[in-house]
Amino acid sequence: KCTHGSVHLQGTGSHLIGEIEVCNRGVWSTVCGEEWDDNDATVICKQLGLSPYGAIAVAGSVRYSEYPMRLFGSQCQGNENRILDCSINQTQERVSYEQCQQYKAGVICQSSQAPYSSCTTGDIRLVGGTTAFEGRVEVCISNVWGTVCDDGWTVEDSNVACKKAGYQAFGSMPNDRSSYGSSDLSILLTRLQCTGREDSLLDCNKSLYHLLNCHNSRLAGVKCKELCTDGDIRIVGDTSSSPSYGRVDLCVSQTWGTICDSSWTDTEASVVCKQQGFSPYGAKATYGSHYGFVFGQSHPKPVLVSDIQCTGSEFRLLDCTRGTYSVKNCGRRNEAGVTCLGSFPVFASKTIGKVFGGEQVFIRGPDFKSGDTINCIFGDIVTEGYFINGEKCLCITPEQYNVSLIELTIRITRGSAVLTGRTKYRY
Numbered sequence: 001k002c003t004h005g006s007v008h009l010q011g012t013g014s015h016l017i018g019e020i021e022v023c024n025r026g027v028w029s030t031v032c033g034e035e036w037d038d039n040d041a042t043v044i045c046k047q048l049g050l051s052p053y054g055a056i057a058v059a060g061s062v063r064y065s066e067y068p069m070r071l072f073g074s075q076c077q078g079n080e081n082r083i084l085d086c087s088i089n090q091t092q093e094r095v096s097y098e099q100c101q102q103y104k105a106g107v108i109c110q111s112s113q114a115p116y117s118s119c120t121t122g123d124i125r126l127v128g129g130t131t132a133f134e135g136r137v138e139v140c141i142s143n144v145w146g147t148v149c150d151d152g153w154t155v156e157d158s159n160v161a162c163k164k165a166g167y168q169a170f171g172s173m174p175n176d177r178s179s180y181g182s183s184d185l186s187i188l189l190t191r192l193q194c195t196g197r198e199d200s201l202l203d204c205n206k207s208l209y210h211l212l213n214c215h216n217s218r219l220a221g222v223k224c225k226e227l228c229t230d231g232d233i234r235i236v237g238d239t240s241s242s243p244s245y246g247r248v249d250l251c252v253s254q255t256w257g258t259i260c261d262s263s264w265t266d267t268e269a270s271v272v273c274k275q276q277g278f279s280p281y282g283a284k285a286t287y288g289s290h291y292g293f294v295f296g297q298s299h300p301k302p303v304l305v306s307d308i309q310c311t312g313s314e315f316r317l318l319d320c321t322r323g324t325y326s327v328k329n330c331g332r333r334n335e336a337g338v339t340c341l342g343s344f345p346v347f348a349s350k351t352i353g354k355v356f357g358g359e360q361v362f363i364r365g366p367d368f369k370s371g372d373t374i375n376c377i378f379g380d381i382v383t384e385g386y387f388i389n390g391e392k393c394l395c396i397t398p399e400q401y402n403v404s405l406i407e408l409t410i411r412i413t414r415g416s417a418v419l420t421g422r423t424k425y426r427y
Contacts, residue, residue: 033059054144146188149214167224260306260330344421
């Protein structure tokens with residue numbers, strides 16, 4: 001006969017992890033795991049003399065119990081000292097007895113020496129990497145930091161970790177076998193089954209009883225992708241320092257993704273080339289993932305936009321309108337690309353006079369706007385350019401250059417976009 005209200009853990013051989021059995025009027029009873037949460041687990045761990053922090057509720061079945069189930073629907077607040085101090089029923093409601101038997105209440109407790117932290121449950125930090133966006137994955141649960149076992153660690157899991165840590169939700173690189181170093185912290189999660197759509201690792205399905213098979217040489221890590229600036233684009237495929245052909249990636253909601261080739265034409269391609277500092281003339285659109293579709297590791301980048309419709313006068317792709325064609329209708333082999341011819345054409349006039357020791361020169365070629373920041377770069381000397389109208393700007397040569405032929409670069413900054421063009425200028 002047991003003492004009414006006492007508790008113990010069974011089924012795993014560990015004093016920290018197991019199914020709960022509660023003595024109810026002299027008879028041991030299991031507890032239904034439906035509606036069982038971390039507040040309930042906190043009370044159990046506290047009653048066992050273990051840390052009230054880092055308690056994790058588990059619902060499952062690790063062994064057949066000879067005792068009947070007599071306790072259902074526990075609703076602890078977390079500040080109670082005993083499980084029977086909580087609101088708890090002795091008859092099941094809303095769920096079947098058979099269902100409760102499959103989801104018996106269990107806990108994962110931390111030792112009484114587990115260090116307290118003011119962290120928020122679900123928070124993620126990356127430790128041990130050479131940059132801020134990579135490292136061993138550590139998660140906060142109920143005011144305790146802990147690690148993640150690499151058993152079943154996938155790119156979907158690591159994408160969720162990166163999203164929670166404040167980085168891109170796609171394109172992460174999962175690492176295993178404690179590649180970012182071991183840790184003395186408790187292992188809190190394992191066998192995650194994330195889809196990639198969750199906001200936190202704690203939202204993913206998991207099999208936590210497998211923590212018993214984990215050790216500190218098998219910790220999960222990740223290398224995340226830094227956030228990008230909305231509206232930025234990049235051309236991927238050409239491996240040169242200034243790629244002029246390839247798949248077009250677009251940053252939306254601070255995440256890199258691809259563009260569906262629905263309604264993708266040379267006009268849209270010309271805007272891409274212009275935004276990247278190439279000539280809009282002769283730009284060619286490519287279709288059907290011509291430069292290869294993306295599988296960043298095993299998980300593809302998302303197709304973020306489709307049905308883009310430009311007039312050709314826009315300076316950024318996101319300035320174009322977007323239609324109603326859903327990206328859900330766009331397959332992995334329908335990503336848009338471009339081929340750009342080269343830098344924007346620049347035509348310099350002969351000198352129209354001198355001022356401040358330099359020659360005044362009109363520049364034509366790009367489409368200028370009154371809000372542009374214009375730089376005239378003679379060789380390696382940067383000077384300010386002056387907007388005249390939409391067809392031309394004024395440059396003044398630096399005083400120290402007065403003979404021979406020199407390379408002239410016109411750089412136009414408009415918002416986050418930069419347009420460049422080059423020509424030769426003879427003094």
